[in-house]
Amino acid sequence: GAVDAECDVVVLGAGPGGYSAAFRAADLGLKVILIERYAALGGVCLNVGCIPSKALLHVASVMDDVKHFESLGVSFAAPTVDRAKLLAHKNKVVGKLTGGLTAMAKMRRVTVVRGFGSFIDSHVIEVDETSGTRWDTTGKKQKFKFRYCVIAAGSQSVSLPFVPKGDPRIVDSTSALELGTDPKRMLILGGGIIGLEMATVYSTLGARLDVVEMLEGLMPGADRDLVKVWEKMNAARFDNIMLKTRTVGAEATKEGIKVMFEGENAPQESQVYDLVLQAVGRSPNGKKIGAERAGVHVTDRGFIGVDTQMRTNVPHIFAIGDVVGQPMLAHKAVHEAHVAAEVIAGDIHGNKELSSAAFDPRVIPNVAYTDPEVAWVGLTEARAKVEGINIKKGHFPWSASGRAIANGRDEGFTKLIFDAETHRILGGGIVGTHAGDMLGEIVLAIEMGADEIDISKSIHPHPTLGESIGMAAEVAQGTCTDLP
Ligand code: FAD
Numbered sequence: 001g002a003v004d005a006e007c008d009v010v011v012l013g014a015g016p017g018g019y020s021a022a023f024r025a026a027d028l029g030l031k032v033i034l035i036e037r038y039a040a041l042g043g044v045c046l047n048v049g050c051i052p053s054k055a056l057l058h059v060a061s062v063m064d065d066v067k068h069f070e071s072l073g074v075s076f077a078a079p080t081v082d083r084a085k086l087l088a089h090k091n092k093v094v095g096k097l098t099g100g101l102t103a104m105a106k107m108r109r110v111t112v113v114r115g116f117g118s119f120i121d122s123h124v125i126e127v128d129e130t131s132g133t134r135w136d137t138t139g140k141k142q143k144f145k146f147r148y149c150v151i152a153a154g155s156q157s158v159s160l161p162f163v164p165k166g167d168p169r170i171v172d173s174t175s176a177l178e179l180g181t182d183p184k185r186m187l188i189l190g191g192g193i194i195g196l197e198m199a200t201v202y203s204t205l206g207a208r209l210d211v212v213e214m215l216e217g218l219m220p221g222a223d224r225d226l227v228k229v230w231e232k233m234n235a236a237r238f239d240n241i242m243l244k245t246r247t248v249g250a251e252a253t254k255e256g257i258k259v260m261f262e263g264e265n266a267p268q269e270s271q272v273y274d275l276v277l278q279a280v281g282r283s284p285n286g287k288k289i290g291a292e293r294a295g296v297h298v299t300d301r302g303f304i305g306v307d308t309q310m311r312t313n314v315p316h317i318f319a320i321g322d323v324v325g326q327p328m329l330a331h332k333a334v335h336e337a338h339v340a341a342e343v344i345a346g347d348i349h350g351n352k353e354l355s356s357a358a359f360d361p362r363v364i365p366n367v368a369y370t371d372p373e374v375a376w377v378g379l380t381e382a383r384a385k386v387e388g389i390n391i392k393k394g395h396f397p398w399s400a401s402g403r404a405i406a407n408g409r410d411e412g413f414t415k416l417i418f419d420a421e422t423h424r425i426l427g428g429g430i431v432g433t434h435a436g437d438m439l440g441e442i443v444l445a446i447e448m449g450a451d452e453i454d455i456s457k458s459i460h461p462h463p464t465l466g467e468s469i470g471m472a473a474e475v476a477q478g479t480c481t482d483l484p
Contacts, residue, residue: 003124003145005111007031009344010125010146012117012289014196015043017321017333019101024341025150026108030348033144034110035117038129040094041101043154044322045330047094048174053197054369055090056177060204061371068408081205083179113142118290122314125149146317148344151296151304152337153426154283155322159190159278163250168274169257170250173198183207183275185239189247191218193368196280200370203237204273210271212242212261219368223380226431229411230374238345242266250276284323308358310340318344332364363427363446366438371410375435378427378446379417390420391477394452394476396468398432400483403463409433416442416455418476423451430468438466452477 006135007030011022022034040047066076086254105112113125116137129140155171168180176198186202188195191213203209211218218241219227231241245263249270252258256272258309286302296312296319298304304319306312312319318340339359346355365377384391398404398412412432418425428442445455455473455476474480 002143004034006145007111008146009033009148009150009341010035010117010144011150011152012125013043013152013154013285013321013323014038014041014101014112015152015154015321015333016045016330017154017323017337018043018150019105020334020337021150021152021318021320021341022028022110023108024105024338025345026110028341028345028349028354030341030345032108032110032176033113033146034105035115035125035127035144037111037114037116039114040098041105041112042094044099044156045333046097046101048177050175050330051097052090052094053161053173053194053201055093056086056198056201057371059086059089059368060201063204064371072408076221110185112372113144115140115142115159118288119294119296120290120293122317123147143353147348149294150310150337150340150344151286151289151291151312151317151319151323152321152333153289153323155328157278158281158283160247160250160280162248163276163278164252164257167252167257167300169252169274172278175186176202176277179205181275183273183461184224185256185273186210186256186275186277187271187273188277188279190279190281191215191220191241191243191280192279193219193366195277195371196259196368196370198277198279199237200234202277205358207275210240210273211238212245212247214244214246214263216244218243219374221366221380222368222374222376223382223415223429225381225413225415226374226376226429229413229431230368230370230372233372233411234370240267240271282322282328284325286319286323301415308360309343310336310359311343324327327364327366329364329366335359335361348375361447363443363445365439367439369436372409372432373435374431375439376427376429377439377443378425380427380429381417384417384426389426391426392418392420392423392476394418394472394473394474394480396472396480398465398468401463401465401468401471403465403467404432406463407433414438414472416469416472416476418452423453423476425450425455425473428469428472432465434465438469441466441469 058329115129129138186207188211242265249260260270286298310318320336322328342357363378368374394416398410404410417427459471
């Protein structure tokens with residue numbers, strides 16, 4: 001049938017994966033159409049994820065920090081929070097970034113099409129136009145023919161089957177970011193990063209917290225010594241941390257949401273909450289785009305399999321970001337996007353160097369932007385034990401860091417994990433204020449194959465928290481003179 005336009009590349013979804021792929025492809029001289037169902041570009045990360053959560057977490061961390069100031073000789077009055085203004089600030093932050101993306105798309109002559117896209121066949125996608133702030137369809141349909149396609153449809157939060165629908169007292173991260181309620185007692189379902197970040201915000205704003213997690217510990221994946229520091233500093237926010245516990249039922253009552261638990265640390269009686277946040281994971285959007293009509297394989301759970309060049313089983317259709325698998329992180333999506341765009345441009349221009357691009361990172365960093373922050377990358381001690389890898393560790397406590405002490409925040413530590421034979425760095429973890437900002441140095445060291453000496457002999461500025469990375473390498477070498 002007739003098509004409305006033709007292009008080199010169609011990118012489906014305008015999150016960090018999609019807009020990065022579209023922009024890189026346009027920069028490499030390709031004609032690009034970017035399809036997004038929402039009015040704002042930026043996907044989950046900019047609109048309802050990374051960015052708005054950090055806008056709120058920044059405010060929360062300042063509010064928490066000033067509480068410690070009395071002992072330093074400075075007192076502030078108790079804060080008053082104007083939620084409407086706080087929300088307006090958060091929305092302004094988001095608007096600035098998503099508006100920037102629209103401008104950048106225009107500058108690059110990327111055609112942005114607003115609507116819900118689904119494949120007609122392996123070379124045509126149909127877009128059902130959407131309008132309004134959500135995505136009601138207008139009935140107008142357009143067809144686009146593409147030589148290549150990048151699927152960047154992302155993910156959405158999972159809701160437990162037995163949890164009542166449509167009750168404003170049960171939220172996911174998206175609605176939690178709207179700060180619509182002022183709960184006294186809140187349950188966080190799921191002890192991962194997203195749940196604990198939102199928990200931090202709500203607790204600073206006055207909520208008492210319970211958290212329930214099926215696994216043995218909070219922040220699964222991180223080494224326990226890092227998490228322990230976070231737990232100690234945050235214990236006062238929680239009434240009950242229920243580990244190895246399952247939520248088995250939830251019921252909307254007049255008093256609140258009544259929740260039943262089962263497991264080792266489950267309370268005997270059901271508990272009643274003003275607000276329940278579901279943060280039990282995210283599910284990929286792979287099944288909602290008509291992929292089967294293009295011949296693209298999608299797993300039962302909705303993931304799309306790709307090779308290291310981000311190609312699906314259909315050679316001219318690529319996929320990137322949350323829809324291709326874990327870890328579901330924005331920085332992973334962006335790097336995969338650049339690979340896909342380069343491979344496509346390489347194929348089209350006959351440029352071998354571009355078409356040999358591959359996604360082959362040694363490591364992908366993780367950060368919980370809680371207070372303190374917990375950041376880790378590469379090999380963990382727990383993993384090394386399971387895999388029988390012979391490691392050597394350098395652990396530098398911030399109680400020996402001049403800057404951390406001066407900041408009044410010396411509870412953290414920095415640890416580096418080296419291969420015991422080659423002395424090369426394999427992983428690292430930091431817990432403390434600004435841990436996430438420091439982690440990039442460890443990522444670079446791992447990618448460069450740095451060893452203990454490379455890190456310890458690099459002169460770090462004094463006095464900084466980042467200095468602790470050099471110190472940790474010295475500790476591993478046994479040459480650190482700064483420990484008590
Ligand atoms: P998405 O961002 O999900 O974007 C997909 C886009 O595709 C969406 O805009 C969607 O509307 C659109 N779309 C899907 N299907 C269609 C269709 N058929 N037609 C048209 N459009 C379609 N990651 C970090 O790295 N750091 C963080 O601090 C962080 N914090 C987070 C906090 C929260 C509360 C949440 C929920 C997530 C957070 N993440 C964070 C994860 C991060 O947001 C995701 O990993 C990232 O957004 C994935 O990018 P993506 O491009 O794959 O998909």
